[in-house]
Amino acid sequence: MSRIVLGVTGGIAAYKAVDLASRLRQQDHAVDVVLTRAAEAFVTPLSFSAVTGRPAYRDEDLWQGGESILHVELAHAAELVVIAPATADFIARAAHGLADSLLGSLLLSTRCPIIWAPAMESAMWQHPATRENVGRLQAVGQRVLPPGEGHLASGRQGIGRMPQPDEILVAVEEALRTPLLSHVRVLVTAGPTREYIDPVRFLSNPSTGRMGIAVAEAARSWGAAVTLVLGPTEVPAPGGVQVVGVTSSAEMFQAVEAELEHTDVLVATAAVADLRPARQFDHKVKKDELPNALELERTDDILAYAGAHRRPGQILVGFAAETDDPEVEARRKLQQKNCDLVVGNDVRQEGAGFGVNTNVCTFVTAHGAWQVGPASKREIGEEIMAFVAQRLGR
Numbered sequence: 601m602s603r604i605v606l607g608v609t610g611g612i613a614a615y616k617a618v619d620l621a622s623r624l625r626q627q628d629h630a631v632d633v634v635l636t637r638a639a640e641a642f643v644t645p646l647s648f649s650a651v652t653g654r655p656a657y658r659d660e661d662l663w664q665g666g667e668s669i670l671h672v673e674l675a676h677a678a679e680l681v682v683i684a685p686a687t688a689d690f691i692a693r694a695a696h697g698l699a700d701s702l703l704g705s706l707l708l709s710t711r712c713p714i715i716w717a718p719a720m721e722s723a724m725w726q727h728p729a730t731r732e733n734v735g736r737l738q739a740v741g742q743r744v745l746p747p748g749e750g751h752l753a754s755g756r757q758g759i760g761r762m763p764q765p766d767e768i769l770v771a772v773e774e775a776l777r778t779p780l781l782s783h784v785r786v787l788v789t790a791g792p793t794r795e796y797i798d799p800v801r802f803l804s805n806p807s808t809g810r811m812g813i814a815v816a817e818a819a820r821s822w823g824a825a826v827t828l829v830l831g832p833t834e835v836p837a838p839g840g841v842q843v844v845g846v847t848s849s850a851e852m853f854q855a856v857e858a859e860l861e862h863t864d865v866l867v868a869t870a871a872v873a874d875l876r877p878a879r880q881f882d883h884k885v886k887k888d889e890l891p892n893a894l895e896l897e898r899t900d901d902i903l904a905y906a907g908a909h910r911r912p913g914q915i916l917v918g919f920a921a922e923t924d925d926p927e928v929e930a931r932r933k934l935q936q937k938n939c940d941l942v943v944g945n946d947v948r949q950e951g952a953g954f955g956v957n958t959n960v961c962t963f964v965t966a967h968g969a970w971q972v973g974p975a976s977k978r979e980i981g982e983e984i985m986a987f988v989a990q991r992l993g994r
């Protein structure tokens with residue numbers, strides 16, 4: 601049983617928070633509900649206290665007086681805070697550290713994990729101000745669940761629905777789990793590399809880094825100290841991990857080489873270029889001076905290097921993005937590169953590979969192979985961490 605604060609803010613989805621509170625109670629958690637003033641326009645404290653069996657607090661209770669100070673007491677007792685639904689307004693106030701309400705004061709006073717379940721119109725969610733505010737919360741290690749797509753209260757379709765209670769419950773479970781990988785140093789490579797021909801032309805691939813970013817997030821949630829070596833991508837890096845930005849395969853190689861000695865687990869998801877131009881021009885080559893054929897040379901193989909130099913006890917996980925039989929290729933890579941696990945995926949399969957948030961994978965180890973997915977990239981990351989924890993005997 602854990603002590604959870606459920607913060608409810610003033611959006612239409614507030615009624616769904618009653619069901620969430622009830623389900624948290626059914627999982628034996630003690631749930632302290634705190635409503636904002638606007639939330640009370642949608643739901644009553646009575647609905648929550650009826651399902652949680654505990655008092656539900658109103659904003660004005662901040663001023664109740666008495667022996668203890670309510671927001672501090674709740675903040676210190678909480679093992680986890682969940683804000684569902686989270687309005688654009690409340691996200692903005694929390695992102696700027698405003699303590700002008702019971703819930704706002706509590707958030708600033710607590711040091712426990714915080715999960716956000718935003719719910720709002722698409723335009724509000726996509727507004728640059730909200731994007732920036734969400735980024736601020738993530739940058740201090742708070743988890744913002746992505747809102748769902750579909751029918752919105754306004755009658756429009758779009759992104760902005762409160763994440764499903766099931767999804768919130770999974771995030772709650774993850775946040776409350778004893779961090780099995782604390783003191784484990786995980787190095788993740790992610791994204792594409794760019795091999796420049798001249799300052800305006802390069803060879804690259806469609807990787808967005810989403811798989812590695814999801815692995816880094818999963819490792820962080822298992823308590824690991826995570827370093828993410830990230831190639832050029834538009835996808836924002838997660839908070840709470842150390843990010844080393846690189847561009848070329850040579851830079852990625854150097855970054856990994858520098859970190860490897862201090863790494864317990866390497867998860868190499870990056871789509872590193874195998875070839876680069878043998879010659880790089882330092883000025884833009886005029887169109888009519890461009891050669892018809894490019895002379896290419898091989899780049900250094902990062903995973904093979906890590907496999908050849910691995911320390912005893914160090915764990916290596918590779919990825920194999922294939923268009924043929926991913927299991928066969930993954931097994932070949934497992935042996936050739938001296939890995940503990942190779943995750944093969946068929947990039948031509950729907951819902952797998954580059955750019956999408958899901959993947960369908962075959963996990964291959966020396967002892968067997970099994971399929972994981974279709975599942976979100978985050979869930980694939982969780983499976984990898986479960987494998988790592990098992991290998992480390994945790």
Ligand SMILES: Cc1cc2nc3c(=O)[nH]c(=O)nc-3n(C[C@H](O)[C@H](O)[C@H](O)COP(=O)(O)O)c2cc1C
Nearest residue numbers: 609610611612613636638639687688689690719720
């Ligand atoms: C009918 C109605 C529905 C609303 N729904 C939402 C919503 O889903 N998401 C949101 O961010 N704001 C919504 N708002 C606006 C918030 O209630 C408003 O920004 C308020 O200041 C939020 O206060 P709070 O963040 O302290 O709860 C809604 C307002 C009204 C009147």
